[in-house]
Amino acid sequence: MSHKNHPYHLVEASPWPILGSLSALIMMSGIIKWFHMFNNSLLMIGAVSMLMIMFQWWRDISREATFQGLHSYPVTMGMRWGMILFITSEVFFFISFFWGFFHNSLAPTIEIGMLWPPKGINPFNPTQIPLLNTLILLTSGLTVTWAHHSLMENNLKQATQGLTLTVLLGMYFTALQAFEYIESSFTISDAAYGSSFFVATGFHGIHVIIGTTFLGVCLIRHMKNHFSQTHHFGFEAAAWYWHFVDVVWLFLYISIYWWGS
Numbered sequence: 127m128s129h130k131n132h133p134y135h136l137v138e139a140s141p142w143p144i145l146g147s148l149s150a151l152i153m154m155s156g157i158i159k160w161f162h163m164f165n166n167s168l169l170m171i172g173a174v175s176m177l178m179i180m181f182q183w184w185r186d187i188s189r190e191a192t193f194q195g196l197h198s199y200p201v202t203m204g205m206r207w208g209m210i211l212f213i214t215s216e217v218f219f220f221i222s223f224f225w226g227f228f229h230n231s232l233a234p235t236i237e238i239g240m241l242w243p244p245k246g247i248n249p250f251n252p253t254q255i256p257l258l259n260t261l262i263l264l265t266s267g268l269t270v271t272w273a274h275h276s277l278m279e280n281n282l283k284q285a286t287q288g289l290t291l292t293v294l295l296g297m298y299f300t301a302l303q304a305f306e307y308i309e310s311s312f313t314i315s316d317a318a319y320g321s322s323f324f325v326a327t328g329f330h331g332i333h334v335i336i337g338t339t340f341l342g343v344c345l346i347r348h349m350k351n352h353f354s355q356t357h358h359f360g361f362e363a364a365a366w367y368w369h370f371v372d373v374v375w376l377f378l379y380i381s382i383y384w385w386g387s
Contacts, residue, residue: 152168157169238319247311249383259299259302262298266291267369273285277355289341296337333371
């Protein structure tokens with residue numbers, strides 16, 4: 127690896143792919159055991175091992191990008207395309223939820239009384255917590271863009287401030303959504319409405335938690351001087367992901383909270 131006649135990054139021998147595959151197998155087996163035997167011990171072992179492997183694998187990638195200097199321009203371009211394709215797959219993931227929602231809401235079946243929302247379901251007021259969460263996510267989109275532009279202008283102090291605000295807003299959004307779920311008058315088992323609502327908003331909530339973690343790690347890396355004006359794709363990927371989460375929420379708010387209620 128000391129001398130290369132090609133522009134691509136070849137990963138050195140790494141234990142993480144095979145160990146990650148084994149931990150995923152343990153997690154899947156643990157889920158089956160949990161469903162059938164009501165015992166989640168194997169699932170917990172798989173989840174903890176998966177988290178440990180993720181931490182160490184991404185730690186190695188951060189080292190390659192910073193201390194070892196292996197992430198050249200062609201390598202980062204490959205990573206950009208990888209992130210673009212990943213976000214595209216996520217778009218189609220959420221399209222399936224919207225498809226199911228509109229399939230049920232535009233032509234309610236006789237089983238739910240041909241009504242949407244079904245009789246007995248008391249939907250959330252879209253001008254309360256959902257509207258506040260919309261404002262929070264839109265503001266977080268502004269703060270992450272502020273952080274990105276500050277980093278490109280080598281203003282490290284403002285980049286830190288923007289990233290910190292974004293992470294705090296993400297945590298605030300998650301706290302409000304948890305409160306909303308606790309106060310909900312219906313559950314995931316309440317007809318097609320409950321299923322559509324909690325699956326769509328729940329998966330979005332998971333994406334917010336992942337995005338907040340992603341940005342939090344970027345904040346720590348930024349404070350350790352891992353990023354420069356021209357070399358900060360780790361942060362850029364997190365910003366792309368966060369903007370995707372913002373846009374999905376706007377569609378969720380307009381269709382499920384506002385129109386669907």
